[in-house]
Amino acid sequence: MNRYLSLFFASLLGLLMLAACVPASLTESDEATRQMPEPVLLGLEDVPMDALMVITAYVERMRGVPAGQIEEARFEPGIAEAIEQPDFRFSGFRLAALNLFRYDVSTIDPYQIDLGASLLFMDPLGRRTVVALYTTYGEKEGRLLVSRGAVETIYPKVPAVELYLLRTKDMPNPIPVNHSEFYQLVLEKALSPAERAANFGRPQPYTVVAFGMDRLDPKAKLELRISDDPDGVKGYAGGMQEYNYVGWHAATLSGIFTLNRQQPMFAKVVYTPGTSTSLFKRQPRLAGRFDLRQTTRRVITTATRQPSKPQQPTGRSLVRSIQQELNALGYKAGPADGLAGKKTRQAIRAFQKQAGVRVDGQPSVELLELLRQVRGR
Numbered sequence: 001m002n003r004y005l006s007l008f009f010a011s012l013l014g015l016l017m018l019a020a021c022v023p024a025s026l027t028e029s030d031e032a033t034r035q036m037p038e039p040v041l042l043g044l045e046d047v048p049m050d051a052l053m054v055i056t057a058y059v060e061r062m063r064g065v066p067a068g069q070i071e072e073a074r075f076e077p078g079i080a081e082a083i084e085q086p087d088f089r090f091s092g093f094r095l096a097a098l099n100l101f102r103y104d105v106s107t108i109d110p111y112q113i114d115l116g117a118s119l120l121f122m123d124p125l126g127r128r129t130v131v132a133l134y135t136t137y138g139e140k141e142g143r144l145l146v147s148r149g150a151v152e153t154i155y156p157k158v159p160a161v162e163l164y165l166l167r168t169k170d171m172p173n174p175i176p177v178n179h180s181e182f183y184q185l186v187l188e189k190a191l192s193p194a195e196r197a198a199n200f201g202r203p204q205p206y207t208v209v210a211f212g213m214d215r216l217d218p219k220a221k222l223e224l225r226i227s228d229d230p231d232g233v234k235g236y237a238g239g240m241q242e243y244n245y246v247g248w249h250a251a252t253l254s255g256i257f258t259l260n261r262q263q264p265m266f267a268k269v270v271y272t273p274g275t276s277t278s279l280f281k282r283q284p285r286l287a288g289r290f291d292l293r294q295t296t297r298r299v300i301t302t303a304t305r306q307p308s309k310p311q312q313p314t315g316r317s318l319v320r321s322i323q324q325e326l327n328a329l330g331y332k333a334g335p336a337d338g339l340a341g342k343k344t345r346q347a348i349r350a351f352q353k354q355a356g357v358r359v360d361g362q363p364s365v366e367l368l369e370l371l372r373q374v375r376g377r
Helices: 002-013 049-061 081-084 180-190 195-197 313-328 342-355 365-374
Strands: 093-106 113-122 128-140 143-154 161-167 205-211 219-225 241-245 248-258 265-272 284-292
Touching: 002 081, 049 081, 049 093, 049 128, 049 143, 081 365, 093 128, 093 205, 093 365, 128 241, 161 265, 180 205, 180 241, 180 248, 180 284, 195 342, 205 219, 205 284, 219 241, 313 365, 342 365
Parallel strands: none
Antiparallel strands: 093 113, 113 128, 128 143, 161 205, 205 248, 219 265, 241 248, 265 284
């Protein structure tokens, strides 16, 4: 048992980085296209040590660690090779959540354990992938031995997406061959609120870029459309390009667009599931939409990832919060004292004018929300 303890805590500090994990169950957005069993144990503190050690061994193997160098558990011949994914390794991902949905005496051998778990991995960019693990193991000669096992990527019903607007001349050329590099280059060039508002009413060559933040079925599609209708999946798609980076998708659509305050123009991200979804459910669906008039630099719109709305301040507290946001954005609102004086109203008007919204100089909850969006909060 002491050997198990030392190996377990070494794995926490090593490749798995479990010390940084969030012990939480997978949310609805991480469910498979097929129904996963209800978990019987939630949180790392509830997972038996032997199960954690086997899961650690699996994760190390998925990261490309040779089976002979994995100390937490051994694999029967052929098992380690079967769970390796040579087209995609988890080296840049940390284990962010773990669900144990089966932990019971094996139905084949009463001296072994049947284990089923779903593992959520995330990388520093916020990309996610979910893997289901099915295995049978026992103890032999003082060590855990895996006798059967398989891993399967679980694809989301609707992926989380991020959308950006760039000047076409600022697009990287050629498009990077690495998804994360492409993402970071686009993030650097995405139009700021002031840059976008400055071109209202002028035809400009723009490029809309969408990134899927969940790993998708190899046969899935992530496409872009432009439309004045916020609903549905139809729209202009001339010149649209899709890129598939081993399951991480991106799409671009370029054109000469005129942004103005009166006429809405939406970029839609259309997701079509791949062959992991039944044929009758393999229909295009809206994964996200983006009003190109919006002044936010970075917009995440997805049916599966909607942040909860924070409780908003009122009265003097509301004015103080608005003053703090205005000052942080460079609008001189004066001291954050909660009093809507002359400087504060002038700063509000200046911001409203640049943001392309109704100019009234009045503090409001809607104004505070817009200020926070512009700051990316």
